[in-house]
Amino acid sequence: MLKKLLFKTVIVLSVYALFSVVFDLLQHQAVYTSTLGKLSDNYEHVGNSKRYTINKTNKPFIDINENNAYNWDAAHYLKIRDSLYNGIDPHYADRYAFYPFFPVIWKISGIRSHHISFVNYLFFGLGLILLSQVFMKDKRTDMFFFTLALLIPSAIVFYLPYAESLFVLTLAVAMYGLFKRKYWVYFLAMICFSMTRPAVVILIFAFIGTDLIYFFRHRSFKHFIKQSVVTIAPVLLGYFIVTAIQYLYSGSWTAYFDTSDIWTKESGFFNKITDWSTEGFGMTSFSIFFLALPAFIYSLVLAISAIVKKKEHNKISLFTGQEAYIKEYMFNVSILFITGVLVYFAITSGNVLNGFFRYTMAIPFFYIVMFQLPDKLENIKPGYKIVGLVLALGALYWFLTEVHYTGNLCRFEYTGLYLFVFITPIILFEKYLSPKMRYAALLIYIIPAIVWHTYLFNMYLSNAWIFT
Secondary structure, eight states, X not given: OHHHHHHHHHHHHHHHHHHHHHHHHTTSHHHHHHTGGGTOOEEEEEEOSSSEEEEEEOOOOOOOOTTTSOOTHHHHHHHHHHHTTTTOOTTSOGGGGSOSHHHHHHHHHTOOSTTHHHHHHHHHHHHHHHHHHHHSTTOTTHHHHHHHHHHSGGGGGGGSSSSHHHHHHHHHHHHHHHHXXXXXXXXXXXXXXXXXXXXXXXXXXXXXXXXXXXXXXHOOHHHHHHHHHHHHHHHHHHHHHHHHHHHHHHSOTTHHHHGGGTSOOOOOSSSSOBOSOHHHHHXXXXXXXXXXXXXXXXXXXXXXXXXXXXXXXXXXXXXXXXHHHHHHHHHHHHHHHHHHHHHHHHHHSTTBOTTHHHHHHSSHHHHHHHHHHHHHHTTSOHHHHHHHHHHHHHHHHHHHHXXXXXXXXXXGGGHHHHHHHHHHHHHHTGGGSOHXXXXXXXXXXXXXXXXXXXXXXXXXXXXXXXXX
16 A cells, blocks of 8 residues: 555656656757747737737747746635735626635745645645545556546646645545545545635535435435435535635625626527637537536436336445445546536536636546546446447537637647547557556657646746636
8 A cells, every 4th residue: 555655656746747847848949949849839928918919939938937827817816815805806806706725725835936836736646646545446557547647638737826736635635534434534624625616516416416316216315314414514614614704805695606797708509619728629629528428418317217216225324434335426426516517517608618628627526537437437348438439529520620619620739639539548448458558558648748738837827828
């Protein structure tokens, strides 16, 4: 156990070290021009916050410093770190859209510089170590999936001064509490988790939905109520604490929801689908057809099968430490959470897709699903996997060719999409691959994945069209 933990720690640090080396190299004109500069351009932000243009330019990466480290959401977290919700213009109260746990931890840590990006990555790495230890314990592909989890294109979000890393870590600690039968650990971790990002509202419905599915199996209303209350109590408490804090500064119990009027929306469903960046659009398109829609279908099948099946007499508590039950329960919660994000986007966001991959893949629930895929795919026949893969690829291709925003698919901006597409068959059919073949694919994958991360990180520092 200790040896595996140390090995995973080494992998986490090695990936960051490789990221740093590649990023530093691409700051040199000669290196950039002879490598990435032949394939792509970078972005340059010209002007001030009110009047600016974002232009493509073929120049090396820029260095991170205090002047460029806090763009987009990070600027709001920085203000919350320094003054919570003080000094907010009531006509532009967008800071209330961001929860306070991450900036408070940032302030307590004493890290008052751009090095928070490195600490954020360490939070993410520690969270993945905990999740992989409890959900892939003693599995033959543990190290493969753990390493892949650090490298997938969407993992770039965890390098930014955003709240996602703590979102993963706090839930990972809560899962550790479940597996070790320590409810107090689960309770405290879930309070912190619920104070990190507003997505906990969807989690509440995911928990209730999962408990309803199990209710139709055992038909014990008393057990359903008890399980739901005990599970959701810390989530509601954390949510109430944030609401109370925002009320103290705003005088409104709905300060978070009031911010929805700030963000511009476009009407229509398939009319002029857009995103904030081509890079984000490519990864979002993959997430829709290979994750969110399959999760939606799985949720429907799960709900219908629970209703039509005969009553089962076994009533199991989530807090008795039964590993198989915890894994199944959290897999279902994770699937329902991702489905909830899809439904929320469909209802509220119209045709603006920005951030969808971040809300479905840069979350702990995605990794809970990912780390259980080997078991879930074990008994599915290869033919079914092939059919599913072909259907998803076909739907993805149709979507990209029909949406005007897509443009030319043969562009470096779609590298994230193609990295996802490349690794998907390996994940689906890893059972039939030898260890050498799996790790050969990983070796092929690692450099393009790291380069993609550095490219997006430089894009963030350049204050370009954001990919999240």
